[in-house]
Amino acid sequence: MSTFQPAPSPLFTRLVYLAFGLMAMVLMLSAYLRLSGAGLGCAGWPACYGQGYADPAISKQANTPARLAHRLTATSLSLVILAISVMAWRRRAQAIGQWGAALLALGLTLFLSVLGIWTPGTRLPAVVLGNLLGGMALLGVLWWLSLSARSQNASRGDARFRTAAWFGIALLFVQIGLGGLVSANFAASACTRFPLCETAWFDAWSWAAFNPWRALIVQGNGAVAIPLDAAAIHVTHWATAAAIDIYLLWLGLTTASSDAASRYGKALVSLTLLQALLGVAAVKYAHPLALVLAHNALAALLLLTLLSLAYRPHDHA
Numbered sequence: 001m002s003t004f005q006p007a008p009s010p011l012f013t014r015l016v017y018l019a020f021g022l023m024a025m026v027l028m029l030s031a032y033l034r035l036s037g038a039g040l041g042c043a044g045w046p047a048c049y050g051q052g053y054a055d056p057a058i059s060k061q062a063n064t065p066a067r068l069a070h071r072l073t074a075t076s077l078s079l080v081i082l083a084i085s086v087m088a089w090r091r092r093a094q095a096i097g098q099w100g101a102a103l104l105a106l107g108l109t110l111f112l113s114v115l116g117i118w119t120p121g122t123r124l125p126a127v128v129l130g131n132l133l134g135g136m137a138l139l140g141v142l143w144w145l146s147l148s149a150r151s152q153n154a155s156r157g158d159a160r161f162r163t164a165a166w167f168g169i170a171l172l173f174v175q176i177g178l179g180g181l182v183s184a185n186f187a188a189s190a191c192t193r194f195p196l197c198e199t200a201w202f203d204a205w206s207w208a209a210f211n212p213w214r215a216l217i218v219q220g221n222g223a224v225a226i227p228l229d230a231a232a233i234h235v236t237h238w239a240t241a242a243a244i245d246i247y248l249l250w251l252g253l254t255t256a257s258s259d260a261a262s263r264y265g266k267a268l269v270s271l272t273l274l275q276a277l278l279g280v281a282a283v284k285y286a287h288p289l290a291l292v293l294a295h296n297a298l299a300a301l302l303l304l305t306l307l308s309l310a311y312r313p314h315d316h317a
Contacts, residue, residue, distance in 0.1 A: 012087050013149040015080055019105075020142040022077040024300070027135050029070040031296045034128060035183060035289055036066075074116070081109045084145070101145050108138040125184035126212035132180040133173060136303060140169075143304050147311045161255050165310035168251055171244045172306065176299055178237040181210065187230035188287045191238075205232045241279060248272040248302070255309065264309040271302050 081102075088095065088102035112134045118127050182188060206229035208214060217227075252268030255261040275298045282291045 009087070012084065013146075015084050015087070016142065016145045016149050019077060019080045019084060020139070020146050022073055022080060023135075023139050023142050025073050026070065026077055027139055027300060028293065028297065029066055029073065030131060030135060031293055032066055032289075033070060034131070035292050035296075074113075078109050078113060081105050098145065098148055101141055101148070105138060105141045105145065108134055108141065112138065123216040123218065124213060125181055125216075128184035129177060129180045129212050133177055136173070136176055136300065139300060140303055140307055143307055144311065147308065159312060161251065161258070161261055162310050162312060164251050164254075165306045168244075168248055169303065169306045169310065171247060172299065172303055175237070175240055175244050178233065178240060179295075179299070181212065181233050182230075182237055184212070185209070185216070185230050185233060186226050187233050188292075190226065190230035191234040191283065205229060209233050210236075238279075241276070245272050245276050261309060264305055267305045268302070268309075271298055271305060274298060275302065 085102045085106040088099040092099035112131065115127060115130050115134065118124075119131060122128070209227060209229040209232040214227075248268055249272050252265045252272060254265065256265030256269065258265065275295065278291055278295045278298060282288070282295060285291065
């Protein structure tokens, strides 16, 4: 994305900040609804795991306050993003980068709104992935807009790390997608030991496990049948997490030595280490809901940190 020199209006800046705050709320509420529906943290764990379809009426009733808050917040967010897009369109000649980011935010909002129709009770992991990755992308775009809104006073950082930061963002989205596959396939209980999982996990390996269009199988009693190859997703999620954490730690330690980007480097190192510890703790303590939600929140913070490192204001004559 490109940015711009002309300062936006105070109203536009406030709307961008409001949209970002609302999106952060939507993202956490969505994660709660998705993960609580997967049985994480439920009473009688793990016997209740994967039984989100057993009694949809009870499941929806239990989540009524969260669902209502999610819908109201998402609706408010859509209206604010529409207002941002209109304002950006009016000054598109002076701020083409701002208009492009606002248009992308509007497109992602429409995509997530349509996808939301099929989300409740869906059996397709692709729908869960679309919501998760689309939500993270929208959060990132709004953060980018907030950076541009205050670019007049923002630090320029260090351009040497821009490409490395974008590569880190791409890796992070891969990891977020794998995490989404774990929850979408009710695969959290497929591996109960770290780091080797069960000894027979390799025998159950199948590339079909990573097919987001493979529908979940619901048994006669209404409970979800956890795929036999679910461990393949889990082990891959762990392996890629280790590789990506090494890269992010390298990037963080490297940027920490730069005067212009040291704060981003320190944040990357701290968040990456904490994320790794949370991942191990989630497995050790049987994936309690609070830890998994914190794991999701830290992924979002890593994304924002990398975007801040990648962002560079451009001067226009």
